[in-house]
Amino acid sequence: xxxxxxxxxxxxxxxxxxxxxxxxxAWTPQEGEAQPNDWQVKNQAEGDExxxxxxxxIAPSEESLHLTEEQVQAFDCxxxxxxxxxxxxxxxxxxxxxxxxxWMNSTNWLQSxxxxxxxxxTVESSSVTSIYLSDNKLNGRLPDAIGNFxxxxxxxxxxxxxxxxxxxxxxxxxxxxxxxxxxxxxSGEIPGTIGQLKNLYYITLSNxxxxxxIPPEIGDLxxxxxxxxxxxxxxxxxxxxxxxxxxxxxxxxxxxxxxxxIPxxxxxxxKMQAMDLSYNxxxxxxPAELGQLIELERLYLVxxxxxxxxxxxxxxMVNLKSLLLERNSFSGDLPVSITKLVNLCGGxxxxxxxxxxxxxxFGHNCFNVPQPxxxxxxxxxxxxxxxxxxRTCEIGLLNFPIVLRP
Numbered sequence: 413x414x415x416x417x418x419x420x421x422x423x424x425x426x427x428x429x430x431x432x433x434x435x436x437x438a439w440t441p442q443e444g445e446a447q448p449n450d451w452q453v454k455n456q457a458e459g460d461e462x463x464x465x466x467x468x469x470i471a472p473s474e475e476s477l478h479l480t481e482e483q484v485q486a487f488d489c490x491x492x493x494x495x496x497x498x499x500x501x502x503x504x505x506x507x508x509x510x511x512x513x514x515w516m517n518s519t520n521w522l523q524s525x526x527x528x529x530x531x532x533x534t535v536e537s538s539s540v541t542s543i544y545l546s547d548n549k550l551n552g553r554l555p556d557a558i559g560n561f562x563x564x565x566x567x568x569x570x571x572x573x574x575x576x577x578x579x580x581x582x583x584x585x586x587x588x589x590x591x592x593x594x595x596x597x598x599s600g601e602i603p604g605t606i607g608q609l610k611n612l613y614y615i616t617l618s619n620x621x622x623x624x625x626i627p628p629e630i631g632d633l634x635x636x637x638x639x640x641x642x643x644x645x646x647x648x649x650x651x652x653x654x655x656x657x658x659x660x661x662x663x664x665x666x667x668x669x670x671x672x673x674i675p676x677x678x679x680x681x682x683k684m685q686a687m688d689l690s691y692n693x694x695x696x697x698x699p700a701e702l703g704q705l706i707e708l709e710r711l712y713l714v715x716x717x718x719x720x721x722x723x724x725x726x727x728x729m730v731n732l733k734s735l736l737l738e739r740n741s742f743s744g745d746l747p748v749s750i751t752k753l754v755n756l757c758g759g760x761x762x763x764x765x766x767x768x769x770x771x772x773x774f775g776h777n778c779f780n781v782p783q784p785x786x787x788x789x790x791x792x793x794x795x796x797x798x799x800x801x802x803r804t805c806e807i808g809l810l811n812f813p814i815v816l817r818p
Contacts, residue, residue: 470573472511472551479513487522495527499540502560503527506543510550510574517548539563546592547571554598559584568592570616575599578622583608594618594640601625607632616640618664623647626665631656638662642688645669655680666690666712673697679704690714690736697721703728714773715739724749734771743778743805775801 484507489500504522512518519531528535534542540561550572558567559581567585570592577600578593589611598620607629614637622644630639631653639657642664649672650665660681671693679701686709695717702711703725709732719741726732727749735750772794781799792799 472514476511476514480508480511483513483522484508491525492527493525494535495538495540498560499562500527502555502557503530503533503540503543505555505557509555510552510572514551515545515548534566537563541587542566542568544568545572550574554579554582556581558582561585563587566590569596571595573597577601578603578617580605582606585609587611589613589635591615594620596620598622602627602630604629606630609633610635612636614638617644619643621645625649626651626670628653630654633657634659636660640664641668642666643668647671649673650675650678652677654678657681659683661685661707662687664688665692666714668692670694674699674702676701678702681705682707684708685731686710688712689716692716694718698723700725702726705729707731710734712736713740718742719778720744722747722750726750736771736773737777738773738775738801740777741803741805742774743780745780746774774798776803777801778803778805 484504487504489497489504492500506512507518507521512521515521517531520526520529521531524530527533527540532543532545532548533540534544541563542565543561544566546568547570550569552574553576554569554574556579558579564585565587567582567588568590571594574593574596576598578598580603582591583603583605586609588609591609591612591614594616595618598617599622601624602617602622604627606627610633612633613635615633616638618640620643622641623646625648626641626646628651630636631651633639634656636657637659639654639660640662643666646665646668647670650670652675654660654663655675655677658681661683662685663681664686666688667690669692670689673696674689674694676699679699682704684705685707687705688710690712691714693716694713697720698713698718700723703723706728708729711729711732711734714736715738717740718737721744722737722742724747727747774795775798779798779802781802
């Protein structure tokens with residue numbers, strides 16, 4: 413039921429275009445807590461294509477660190493009545509390693525002997541099932557003890573000041589369905605053991621300092637609906653195993669250092685509704701197989717090294733509402749199938765519904781511009797400056813495209 417509600421919220425957000433799919437959660441946030449978002453896609457939707465600057469790190473004060481240690485030493489998990497001792501101790505370790513005394517809200521933490529009364533903690537059937545501490549000024553590292561929750565379904569620590577690597581022990585959370593660690597300062601690689609989280613439905617690690625390759629084990633998360641890794645320093649190529657994620661509806665890999673071609677097998681992800689590969693170093697031509705993504709509503713390929721022609725198969729994506737291809741080296745004529753598609757405004761021939769088409773940008777490429785271009789033509793209406801922003805590309809340059817970045 414929780415997943416069904418979540419999917420409905422995502423569909424509505426995609427239709428309205430008011431915010432991105434990654435900002436929707438399946439549960440009701442606690443008062444005063446912000447919901448996570450995919451920062452890069454949000455910025456693009458608002459027309460800001462520059463990377464988001466992270467706030468400067470501020471170390472916790474000696475006073476708050478000392479107070480945290482005093483509170484930890486004074487609390488005895490043996491007095492807790494509603495969860496196993498190991499889960500209580502894991503929460504205490506989290507409090508200690510992230511300077512709990514400096515949190516914005518730590519109501520009842522290390523005070524009440526009923527863990528279910530601690531701020532951000534949900535207990536069901538004598539076990540912690542949800543840890544929701546987003547935007548709460550957690551400052552420090554994730555402890556290995558984070559893996560000691562046998563029935564944890566939701567871990568939301570987004571929007572804090574977490575540093576260091578993602579503990580390998582997180583792979584022990586076999587019941588987890590939602591993992592939100594976005595908007596922190598986490599570094600290092602994603603542990604390959606993440607593939608053990610077979611029940612994972614939603615994962616966002618966006619806006620951190622993570623690096624290395626995207627592990628191929630990500631393809632073992634067969635229930636995954638949304639994968640959001642934008643705003644990091646990942647390199648290498650998209651793992652071929654991503655084609656295993658048949659339930660995936662939302663993929664964001666923007667603002668990394670990824671390279672290589674788009675795998676042909678990505679066309680098998682036929683439930684995909686939004687895909688953002690912008691601001692990377694991807695190259696090559698666009699595979700015609702992308703045209704198989706008939707549910708796709710948003711496709712962002714901004715500022716990469718793509719070249720060649722746009723496949724006519726793009727016209728099969730009858731639900732498309734946003735198509736951003738600017739700052740590449742695409743060439744040739746725009747396929748008639750694309751011009752017809754955008755004029756239909758997302759699969760409808762009713763002119764009144766054209767407001768559904770949210771954004772088109774084909775600028776800073778090498779497309780052929782019809783001379784003279786008819787007044788009120790497709791591109792004049794949908795992307796008014798496209799003719800002025802096309803480069804004249806020599807054939808030889810198409811093999812070594814130059815990307816114009818902000």
